Amino acid sequence: MEAEPQDRAREAMEVYRRLVELHGARPLVPRRDPLHELISTMLSQRTNWRNEDLAYRRMWERFGSWQAIRDADVAELTEVISPSSFAEAKAPNIQRVLTRIFEERGEADLGFLADLPVEQGLEWLLSLPGVGLKTASLVLLFCFAKPVLPVDTHVHRVSQRVGLIAPRLNPTAAHAPLLALLPADPYVLYNFHMALLRHGQKICVFRDPHCERCPLPDLCDWYQTHRAGHPPQEENA
Structure with missing residues (x-):
């Protein structure tokens, strides 16, 4: 029988409590300028953080300003950000985003988003070209403390295995139902995101999750189906 919404909300907060206890809480303070956050998150799509950071640093070192990145030869920009996957698609999108911002705002500044209601932001x-719901939510939460919840692959995997969202729900579609389970508190939403992100990176990994190190087995649908009552198989000699 499917859990009632209030039961699932209680479970979401218990998952939050246990994972924050395990991985630690962080203060919600902007770590990067909003435009930096936006472009870096675009670069991070289907790319690990090391290559995202390398691509961003190479881009900035080569061109030195948002105007120069906007006006660069697209083939050169593609080569510079090549540590990031699908650079041939990301480079023109980055330039289109920058062009749009300069045309509408007159400068490389996203500060106006602070004054917009969440839905308008x-x-x-x-x-913007190449910007999806995860990227948009991340910029609004991380930079402006708006009550939204970015759902990346790690947050999605952990939430799905635990049973907070339906098994076949994709990451984009998971934003609304996950957000509905949590209080509209940016600090909670931020630390829920960060705790599940860390958990998905370190413990609840894609292949062969480390359930022996996880504090959630009694809450986890995946564990109950695949691991509970199943002794570990012995390795071949």
Whole structure:
């Protein structure tokens, strides 16, 4: 029988409590300028953080300003950000985003998003080329403390295995139901995101999750189906 919404919300907060206890809480303070956050998150799509960071640093070292990145030869920009996967698609999108921002705002500044209601901010960001719901939500939460929840592959995997969202729900579709389970508190939403992200990177990995190190087995649908009552197989000699 499917859990009632209030039961699932209680479970979401218990998952939050246990994973924050395990991985630690962070203060919600902007770590990067909003435009830096936006472009870095675009570079991070289907790319690990090391290559995202390398691509961003190479881009900035080569061109030195947002105007120069906007006006660069697209083939050169593609080569510079090549540590990031799908650079041939990301380079023109980055230039289109920068062109749009300069045309509308007159400068490389996203500070106006602080004054927009959440839905308007999401709508504006989602209208940018190459920007999806995860990226838009991340910029609004990380930079402006808006009550939204970015759902990346790690947050999605952990939430799905535990049973907070339906098994076949994709990451984009998971944003609304996960957000509905949590209080509209940016600090909680931020640390829920960060705790599940860390958990997915370190313990609840894609292949062969480390359930012996996880504090959630009694809550986890995946564990109950695949591991509970199943003794570990012995390795071949």
